[in-house]
Amino acid sequence: MTRNKTVHxxxxxxxxxSALRDKLTSEELAMALSNYDLGVVRxxxxxxxxxxxxxxxIIESDRGSYLLxxxxxxxxxxxxxxxxxxxxxxxxxxxxxxxxxINTRSGxxxxxxxxxxxxxxxxxxxxxxxxxxxxxxxxxxxxxxLFHRLIAGCPAxxxxxxxxxxxxxxxxxxxxxxxxxxxxxxxxxxxxxEIIQTLQxxxxxxxxxxxxxxxxxxxxxxxQIIHGDWHPGNMLFDKGHVVAVIDFxxxxxGPRILDVANGILQFSFVAAERDLNAWEARADDNRAxxxxxxxxxxxxxxxxxxxAIPHLMQEALIAQTMGPILRTGMYASLDGAGYLDVVLRKxxxxxxxxxxxxxxxxx
Numbered sequence: 001m002t003r004n005k006t007v008h009x010x011x012x013x014x015x016x017x018s019a020l021r022d023k024l025t026s027e028e029l030a031m032a033l034s035n036y037d038l039g040v041v042r043x044x045x046x047x048x049x050x051x052x053x054x055x056x057x058i059i060e061s062d063r064g065s066y067l068l069x070x071x072x073x074x075x076x077x078x079x080x081x082x083x084x085x086x087x088x089x090x091x092x093x094x095x096x097x098x099x100x101x102i103n104t105r106s107g108x109x110x111x112x113x114x115x116x117x118x119x120x121x122x123x124x125x126x127x128x129x130x131x132x133x134x135x136x137x138x139x140x141x142x143x144x145x146l147f148h149r150l151i152a153g154c155p156a157x158x159x160x161x162x163x164x165x166x167x168x169x170x171x172x173x174x175x176x177x178x179x180x181x182x183x184x185x186x187x188x189x190x191x192x193x194e195i196i197q198t199l200q201x202x203x204x205x206x207x208x209x210x211x212x213x214x215x216x217x218x219x220x221x222x223x224q225i226i227h228g229d230w231h232p233g234n235m236l237f238d239k240g241h242v243v244a245v246i247d248f249x250x251x252x253x254g255p256r257i258l259d260v261a262n263g264i265l266q267f268s269f270v271a272a273e274r275d276l277n278a279w280e281a282r283a284d285d286n287r288a289x290x291x292x293x294x295x296x297x298x299x300x301x302x303x304x305x306x307x308a309i310p311h312l313m314q315e316a317l318i319a320q321t322m323g324p325i326l327r328t329g330m331y332a333s334l335d336g337a338g339y340l341d342v343v344l345r346k347x348x349x350x351x352x353x354x355x356x357x358x359x360x361x362x363x
Contacts, residue, residue, distance in 0.1 A: 022055040024070060029057065032068060032119050035104045035112050039063040058124060065124035066102060075249050076118040078111065079159050084248040085110050085120075086156035087225060094150050097143065097244045099123045125244045127236035134290040135240040136232075137267040141291035143242045144230055144263055145298025148256045151225045161252045164228075165262070165319035166218070166312060167210040174322040175203040182337050185329050195337045198344050205347045206318045209311040216304050221255040228252050230259050231266035257305045260295060261312030264357065267291045276338040281345040283313075285356040292357075310354035314347045 024032070029044060038061040047056035047067060054075075059066040071081065085101060089110075092100050099122040101110040112119040130136055163170055179199045182188055188195055227234075228250030236244040268288035272279045292309075295301070321343050325331055331339035350357070 022070070022072070024055045024057055024068070028070070028114065028117065029068070031114050032070075032112060032121075033059070035114075036102060036121055037105050038066065044068075059121075065126075067099070067122045067124045069120045069122070071118045071120065078113075078118070080249075081111050081118060081120075083156055083158045084251055087151065087154060087248050087251055090154045090156065091147070091150060096147065096150055097242060099125050099244050099246060125236050127243055128238055130232040130235065130237050131240060132232075132287075133240055134287055136237060136242075137287040138290040138294035139237075139240060139242050140230075140232070140235060140263060140267055141260075141294030142297055143235070143245060143294075144227070144259060145295040147227060147245065148224070148259070149299055154225055156225065158225075158252055164252070164254050164258060165316045166258060167214060167315075168319060171206060171315075171319045171322060172203070174326050175199050178322055178326045178336075178340075181326060181329050187335065188337065191337060194341075198337065198340050201344045202318055202322075202340060202347070205314055205344070205351075209314040209347075212311045213308050213315070216308050218255055218257070218308065221257070221305070223253050223255055225251055226254045226256060226259045228254075228259070230263040256299075257301065257308055257312065260292070260301065260305070261309045262316045263295075264288045264291050264309060265313040265316050268357070274334065276334060276342055279342045279345075281342075281349040282353075283346070283350065283357065285353065288357045310350050310357050313357065314350050317343055317347060317350075 023046060033041060033044075038059065040062045041059060042062065043060045044057045045060075047058050049056070054072045055070040057068045059068055075081075088098060088101055091098055102121040102123065103110050104112055110120065112121070165171070179196060182195050182199075183192060227245075227248065229247060234245060234247045235242050236246065265283075268283040268285065268291070270280050270282055270284055321331065321340065325336040325340065329336045
């Protein structure tokens, strides 16, 4: 919902790089807009951002700027959409920064169904790119704390919950399948042993991290609505400050620390160019602590939650990597096996430097 070119880690953008972008036809545009009271529409331009399966247009009218979106297949279940809309309406009523949903002419529904399509209309918020600064990381942590504080009282219920990244059976099942796929590729010739060892290392790391967090008692920690996808691409910035949070499609019930750990991972990720050998294993521990300090200014985490963060970061990084590689054998346009080696090195760095990541920056 922004014109910017947001800088965010490769594992946050993989899903928007592997397919032709879907578009709205002139007929469905006219049908969709006829359901809204926007005044005189001056222009409608393609908005080539976000998931390729979600067709989007920027609508300019004499009453303002809007973003029209057709939900992609697989994310158009009416019950799940209703849950996401209930969350956004609840937050909007409490002045949380997000693009407001626009109701149809009836005034009572923000979900529009035409034939087999599901549409949404949002106010459009212009913004700047995420600048990967410590200030922006701190702000992202603060806004996550505000989100958790406000949403804790939301009565919305999600009928069917999706999988989380922690201790997930689908992640454990993916290692064998990913290995079979990678070893079948021509690029695996001469690298078979290396690929097998990397996948074994990642599986052992994931199981160890998940077991450690389970032993800490995460199953007994309070569950609430969490965002489920807290990364720079889902935030709109202005001079380092978050002006809006978008994409509540992954919202579900879970311990808040799952959002916190994933947020720290995303905002501390250190990437490089196409040469995977040049990628560093480290995370940016300054940005990690600034994110945590920002969150801490809104909500205090328990000592056990803080200790769980590096282990959950390992889980999140592995879980978010395996799916894309299992589908294509590649990670975006990067060699899948090579990228897995980078991920293994990064998880080892997280384990060795846990103390740098689990404290706000003033401690």
